[in-house]
Amino acid sequence: MNEKYFKTKYEYTHRVEDYNNIAPSHKTHSTNPVTRTQKNGIYKITCKTCHKAYVGQTSRNLKSRFREHKRYIKNNDPRSAYSLHILNCRHEYGDTDDTMTLLKQINTPTHLLPYEQTYIHSFHHNNKLIPEQHLNEHNAMFDFLHSNTTCHNPHGA
Numbered sequence: 001m002n003e004k005y006f007k008t009k010y011e012y013t014h015r016v017e018d019y020n021n022i023a024p025s026h027k028t029h030s031t032n033p034v035t036r037t038q039k040n041g042i043y044k045i046t047c048k049t050c051h052k053a054y055v056g057q058t059s060r061n062l063k064s065r066f067r068e069h070k071r072y073i074k075n076n077d078p079r080s081a082y083s084l085h086i087l088n089c090r091h092e093y094g095d096t097d098d099t100m101t102l103l104k105q106i107n108t109p110t111h112l113l114p115y116e117q118t119y120i121h122s123f124h125h126n127n128k129l130i131p132e133q134h135l136n137e138h139n140a141m142f143d144f145l146h147s148n149t150t151c152h153n154p155h156g157a
């Protein structure tokens with residue numbers, strides 16, 4: 001009885017120590033209990049001007065991914081399809097709460113890419129995808145379908 005108690009106590013203490021060792025570094029291993037509370041998965045960022053969306057995946061925190069896109073825009077760096085869209089079309093971007101939505105939370109890293117592709121194709125099919133996103137796709141069908149991309153601006157500016 002006593003032995004069992006101490007064993008449990010010992011294991012519990014060690015789990016807490018492991019957790020504390022991992023927590024401050026924010027390492028993104030699947031065994032890390034901290035990452036499970038973060039929102040990993042497929043997200044969209046909606047353009048405030050044309051209301052079309054960029055679809056992306058992140059294995060990190062959503063807000064830090066958004067800050068990255070914003071930094072590209074501020075640095076005039078068309079590194080992501082989203083920053084390319086905003087810069088090219090001179091469209092307006094909002095803040096995270098306004099424009100960024102988690103489409104699906106995914107905790108298995110190998111599922112990120114197939115789900116991202118599925119969402120991209122679905123958004124494209126429904127004409128809700130920013131045209132710039134196809135540049136990230138090495139897909140002949142996408143290239144063909146988007147060969148005449150133009151910026152749509154409902155305000156005509």
Ligand SMILES: [Zn+2]
Binds near residue numbers: 048049050052085
């Ligand atoms: Zn737009």
